[in-house]
């Protein structure tokens with residue numbers, strides 16, 4: 208079996224104005240759908256970032272995949288590195304961390320190769336990662352403060368404006384009712400810390416048994432984070448990226464018993480040793496879109512085990528192909544003891560056959576395969592690709608978008 212053709216299809220999908228430390232989500236989010244066509248008639252599929260740097264990286268490396276045997280992942284890595292010398296990062300300057308183009312591109316192509324391996328062997332993708340250790344994967348309800356969508360031209364709104372602790376509690380109740388989430392994560396760093404503390408306390412009162420986490424994405428300075436730890440540390444399963452940068456995380460960690468998690472300061476294997484040495488984090492979030500694919504994410508789990516750290520899973524706005532891959536990876540990550548993050552409830556469309564995957568009782572059943580176990584609906588993919596072409600948007604830029612709502616907005620991280 209050899210790769211004969213690489214198809215890259217960027218899509219734009221309507222989004223809702225979810226607020227974070229850097230700004231707010233744009234009216235659409237961008238993804239790239241990947242199809243690897245083989246000489247035996249099988250097609251491997253994947254989903255990755257849709258921003259220009261990642262897409263250009265995939266385009267540049269695509270040619271080098273021709274003739275590749277889908278079982279040769281090391282050769283994929285070699286070809287991607289050769290095709291993209293000194294490629295740099297994929298993120299806009301206003302993002303809070305950087306992911307390497309080579310890691311993102313390798314990851315984008317690894318999933319369709321694994322999908323092909325699974326289809327060829329007629330086995331689910333998780334079997335190629337050592338096998339599932341759980342039949343269902345738990346997800347936390349991902350709560351966001353949000354603006355009301357200014358108009359519904361690019362898709363409907365959800366929940367209207369949610370910019371107070373009580374409105375956030377209502378959002379949480381609605382998401383728990385619909386999806387049965389058993390744990391909750393708040394995207395913090397948006398309101399004054401006292402209001403976010405109040406929000407977490409309301410969540411604790413309403414959901415006494417739910418593991419709770421808050422992720423202000425570096426919005427707080429160490430003294431502020433310590434105040435938050437004093438106020439609500441005991442009700443948190445972990446605190447995600449409360450302060451900005453490895454040194455600040457280490458300083459905070461030395462003064463609190465609250466476990467610190469990150470998807471900002473440890474995003475490459477090279478960062479793990481430093482984080483371990485200075486005790487900066489206790490939990491690392493995996494993400495197969497940049498942790499060198501599904502196999503890299505499983506390796507990350509082993510590093511965490513060796514270092515006595517926990518592993519959880521990060522999410523960015525995504526569709527069902529990414530979700531299926533997340534479920535396979537999570538199912539095969541033996542030491543993953545936390546519910547994973549997902550933005551999926553905020554996504555009202557999908558390009559997979561049969562519509563959106565089902566979240567029930569806060570979890571998703573591991574797809575039976577072969578491979579990922581999901582397939583592309585070609586008509587819907589074409590529709591959202593046309594939508595991408597019609598949009599004047601080629602990168603995620605939350606800070607610029609925020610100025611549509613708050614004209615004099617300045618991105619300041621840390622803010623408090």
Ligand code: GKR
Pocket residue numbers: 225226227394422424470521522523524548550
């Ligand atoms: O969707 O606004 C967002 C999130 O802030 C996302 O971009 C983050 O990458 O969910 C992510 C996180 O855990 O930091």
Ligand code: MG
Pocket residue numbers: 422424447448469470471
């Ligand atoms: Mg985070």
